Amino acid sequence: MIVNGHNGAGQQEPEAAAASIRDVGAAAGVSYQTVSRVINGRPNVSQETKDRVNAAIAELGYRPSRAARALAHGSDRVVTVLTSNTRLYGYAETLGGIEEAARAAGVQVAIRVLESDRPDDIATAVEGVSDPRAGAVIVLAFDRAGARALQALPANVRSSAAAESYLGRRTSSADSARWTWFDDILAAEHATQHLLDLGHRTVHHIAIPSTTSVGDRQRGWKRALEAAGASVPEVVRPRNWSMAGAHEAALELLLDPTVTAVLCGNDDQALGIMRAAHDRGLRIPDDLSVVGFDDVPAAAFLTPALTTVRFDFAALGRRAFELLGDGLDPAQVAAPALVVRESTGPARQDKDD
Amino acid sequence: MIVNGHNGAGQQEPEAAAASIRDVGAAAGVSYQTVSRVINGRPNVSQETKDRVNAAIAELGYRPSRAARALAHGSDRVVTVLTSNTRLYGYAETLGGIEEAARAAGVQVAIRVLESDRPDDIATAVEGVSDPRAGAVIVLAFDRAGARALQALPANVRSSAAAESYLGRRTSSADSARWTWFDDILAAEHATQHLLDLGHRTVHHIAIPSTTSVGDRQRGWKRALEAAGASVPEVVRPRNWSMAGAHEAALELLLDPTVTAVLCGNDDQALGIMRAAHDRGLRIPDDLSVVGFDDVPAAAFLTPALTTVRFDFAALGRRAFELLGDGLDPAQVAAPALVVRESTGPARQDKDD
DNA sequence: CTCGATCCTGTTATCGCTAACACTCTAGCC
DNA sequence: GGCTAGAGTGTTAGCGATAACAGGATCGAG
Missing domain, CATH: 3.40.50.2300 (Response regulator)
Incomplete structure (x- = not known):
C-alpha cells in the first residue's frame, strides 16, 4: 500500500509522481483555489478558465485525493x-x-x-x-x-x-x-399455518443461530402451533449454520416416523433436509413437507421446487442506507411472503399403513 | 454523512464534539506530538507519560482520524x-x-x-x-x-x-x-474427458459470458472433443447468466434426443438444466449427464448431487491481495479439480430403443 | 567538573484540499 | 459620472495527523 514517493528521474517523468491541485493550477495558470472550484462545480468560474483547468487536469492525469478532501471537508x-x-x-x-x-x-x-x-x-x-x-x-x-x-x-x-x-x-x-x-414472527407463523392447513398434525422446526437464544422465526412457529392447539416438538439445533449441519441433524430427525412437516430456519437447511429425506428413502412432498426461509435463487429450480418465505433483503439494505439520513423513522420493509411450490403437500394419513 | 459540527452546549457535553489529538495532548498535559508517538507505539516515551496519554484517550473517547493519517502519511x-x-x-x-x-x-x-x-x-x-x-x-x-x-x-x-x-x-x-x-482450459478439458470416458458420443456445452467472445471453458471443452475425434456441437448461449436463462435454453436443447451429456458454464446453469431435464421427463444421470463449474455449497446436497469442477475462489482472492505486495510473480492458485458425484453416468445406448 | 551520548519531549513544516474572506474588474443605475 | 452589485479570481486559514529537527534533562566517562 505504501507508495514510494521518490522519483529518481526528477520531473522528466510525468508518470510517477502524482499531481496535486497546485500542479494543476500552475499548469493552467490559475490559483489552485480556482481548480478546486472547477472540480467541485462551484459557480462563478468563466468557461474559458474551466476549459483551461480541465485541459490541465487531463494532461497531468490529476485525481483529487480522497483523504485530503475528507480532512478539509x-x-x-x-x-x-x-x-x-x-x-x-x-x-x-x-x-x-x-x-x-x-x-x-x-x-x-x-x-x-x-x-x-x-x-x-x-x-x-x-x-x-x-x-x-x-x-x-x-x-x-x-x-x-x-x-x-x-x-x-x-x-x-x-x-x-x-x-x-x-x-x-x-x-x-x-x-x-x-x-x-423484517417481521420474522409473522412470516414464520404464516409458513407454519400453511403446513397445518395441509393437514399436518404438527410441524417440526430446525433453528438457525439468532441474536438471542430464541429467534423470532422460532417464536412465530411456536405461536402458530399453540394457536392451532398442536403439540410443540422440541426444536432441532444443528451444530452449525450450514447445509451439512442441517443434513446431519435431519438424518437423525427423520428416523422419527411422526415427522411429516419441517419448517427450516433457511433455505440452505431446507436443502440439507431434502437430501436427508432422499437418503432415508422419503419422498417430498408425499412423505415429508419442507418449508424454507429466504427464497434463494435456487429454490425455484430444485426438484421438487422449494416452498419458502421470500424476503427482500436488497430492499432491507437500501432501507438501512436511507436510514442514515435525517428525519426518517424506523420502519419495516415490504412484508415477507410465502411462496408455495412443490415441497409441501397434504399430510399422509398414516406412515405405518 | 455530514456531521453537524456545532454543539450548542459548548464543552459541557463530552459526547458530541469529536476529540482530536490536540485535545488529548491538552488533557494529558503533553504536546500532541507525544500523543502521536504513543498511538503509534513509537519508542522513547516514558511509561508514565504513556499511561497518562492512554488515560486521556480513554476518557475523551478519542479515535484517530483516518483521513488525516492518510494525508500525512x-x-x-x-x-x-x-x-x-x-x-x-x-x-x-x-x-x-x-x-x-x-x-x-x-x-x-x-x-x-x-x-x-x-x-x-x-x-x-x-x-x-x-x-x-x-x-x-x-x-x-x-x-x-x-x-x-x-x-x-x-x-x-x-x-x-x-x-x-x-x-x-x-x-x-x-x-x-x-x-x-485458474487454468480454465485444462479444467474444462478434464470435465469433458470425464464425460467422454463414460461413453458419451459427444458433449454439449452451455456457455457463460466471458471476457472475450470465446471463454476458456469453451476452449478446453472444444479441445477435448477434437482430441477425441468427437463432433463439436454448436454452443448454447442462454440470454443471460442466470438459472432461469439456462433453464429456458435447456428446455429447448433437450428436445434433441442426441443430447446425452452437457457441460455447463457454472453450477447455477447446471441446476437450471437439471430442472429442465425433470420438466422434459428425463432422468439424471440415466438419460442425461450434467457437469457444472464452481462447486457451490449446494452442489453436494442436490438430488442427484452435482458432478462439478471445484475452484478455490477464496484462495484466488487471497492471492490477488498478496500480489499487491512487491517481488511476487504472477502465478496460478491450486489447480481446479473435478468432483465426481451423481449427476454423471454412463451414456444410455440409444434413446430410441 | 565539564562534555558528549542518550532519552524524552516540544516545535515547525507539510500532506492536498475546502471554506471564508478579500480584492479586482465590469456593468448597470440614477 | 460616481456608486453599487456581482462575477471572477486570489489569499489566508485551517482540517488532524506525521516527520524531521531542535532542545532540555540525565548520566556516565575522562
Whole structure:
C-alpha cells in the first residue's frame, strides 16, 4: 500500500509522481483555489478558465485525493458495513442493496467483517470503524456478533442497522441507532399455518443461530402451533449454520416416523433436509413437507421446487442506507411472503399403513 | 454523512464534539506530538507519560482520524475491489478471500461495483478509485466489464487482478498490473474427458459470458472433443447468466434426443438444466449427464448431487491481495479439480430403443 | 567538573484540499 | 459620472495527523 514517493528521474517523468491541485493550477495558470472550484462545480468560474483547468487536469492525469478532501471537508462519503458474513444469501443480498443505494448516492462502501462474537474481536472491529469524523456505519445485526457490534458502537458515530427483528426493545444502545427489520414472527407463523392447513398434525422446526437464544422465526412457529392447539416438538439445533449441519441433524430427525412437516430456519437447511429425506428413502412432498426461509435463487429450480418465505433483503439494505439520513423513522420493509411450490403437500394419513 | 459540527452546549457535553489529538495532548498535559508517538507505539516515551496519554484517550473517547493519517502519511491502508457483481458465487467467494487477507494485514476493504460494461460507466467507476495516493485496487476480471475496467486503470495506481485466465497476453495494459487466474482450459478439458470416458458420443456445452467472445471453458471443452475425434456441437448461449436463462435454453436443447451429456458454464446453469431435464421427463444421470463449474455449497446436497469442477475462489482472492505486495510473480492458485458425484453416468445406448 | 551520548519531549513544516474572506474588474443605475 | 452589485479570481486559514529537527534533562566517562 505504501507508495514510494521518490522519483529518481526528477520531473522528466510525468508518470510517477502524482499531481496535486497546485500542479494543476500552475499548469493552467490559475490559483489552485480556482481548480478546486472547477472540480467541485462551484459557480462563478468563466468557461474559458474551466476549459483551461480541465485541459490541465487531463494532461497531468490529476485525481483529487480522497483523504485530503475528507480532512478539509470534515467528513468522508463512506459507509462501512459491519457484518459477520459476506457470503450467505441474506447477508450478501443485503450488502448488495446497501451498495446499490450507496452508489446511487455517490457514497463509497467499505466492509469490515467480524471474525467472531468474542467481545475482544467485536471491540477491535468497532474500534476500526469508529472514526466519528469519517463516514457512517451500517451493521448487519442478523446474528449475535452483529448485535454485539451494534451495542459496542460509540454513540457519536452515525449508524443504522438491519436486523431480523426490532432489537431496540431489547438493547440498551442509544436512540442514535436506526433500524430496519423484517417481521420474522409473522412470516414464520404464516409458513407454519400453511403446513397445518395441509393437514399436518404438527410441524417440526430446525433453528438457525439468532441474536438471542430464541429467534423470532422460532417464536412465530411456536405461536402458530399453540394457536392451532398442536403439540410443540422440541426444536432441532444443528451444530452449525450450514447445509451439512442441517443434513446431519435431519438424518437423525427423520428416523422419527411422526415427522411429516419441517419448517427450516433457511433455505440452505431446507436443502440439507431434502437430501436427508432422499437418503432415508422419503419422498417430498408425499412423505415429508419442507418449508424454507429466504427464497434463494435456487429454490425455484430444485426438484421438487422449494416452498419458502421470500424476503427482500436488497430492499432491507437500501432501507438501512436511507436510514442514515435525517428525519426518517424506523420502519419495516415490504412484508415477507410465502411462496408455495412443490415441497409441501397434504399430510399422509398414516406412515405405518 | 455530514456531521453537524456545532454543539450548542459548548464543552459541557463530552459526547458530541469529536476529540482530536490536540485535545488529548491538552488533557494529558503533553504536546500532541507525544500523543502521536504513543498511538503509534513509537519508542522513547516514558511509561508514565504513556499511561497518562492512554488515560486521556480513554476518557475523551478519542479515535484517530483516518483521513488525516492518510494525508500525512501519504497513503491509506485500503484496497478497493472493482467488480461487476458481489452476489454470484465465484465473485462473492473471491471477495471473501480478499477480505480475509486484507483483514489479516490490517487493510480496509472497499467495494465499487461496475454497473455495466459501457465505456462511460467503466470510466466513471475507474475514476472514483484512481486516487494514486490512496490504497490499491483489485479488479475481478471474470467478465467483460471487469476486463475493461482493468485496462482503463491508470498505470500509476497499484493494482492486481483475478481473472478466468491470463489476460496479460491479450491486453495492452501495462506490466504494472499483476494477475492470478485458474487454468480454465485444462479444467474444462478434464470435465469433458470425464464425460467422454463414460461413453458419451459427444458433449454439449452451455456457455457463460466471458471476457472475450470465446471463454476458456469453451476452449478446453472444444479441445477435448477434437482430441477425441468427437463432433463439436454448436454452443448454447442462454440470454443471460442466470438459472432461469439456462433453464429456458435447456428446455429447448433437450428436445434433441442426441443430447446425452452437457457441460455447463457454472453450477447455477447446471441446476437450471437439471430442472429442465425433470420438466422434459428425463432422468439424471440415466438419460442425461450434467457437469457444472464452481462447486457451490449446494452442489453436494442436490438430488442427484452435482458432478462439478471445484475452484478455490477464496484462495484466488487471497492471492490477488498478496500480489499487491512487491517481488511476487504472477502465478496460478491450486489447480481446479473435478468432483465426481451423481449427476454423471454412463451414456444410455440409444434413446430410441 | 565539564562534555558528549542518550532519552524524552516540544516545535515547525507539510500532506492536498475546502471554506471564508478579500480584492479586482465590469456593468448597470440614477 | 460616481456608486453599487456581482462575477471572477486570489489569499489566508485551517482540517488532524506525521516527520524531521531542535532542545532540555540525565548520566556516565575522562
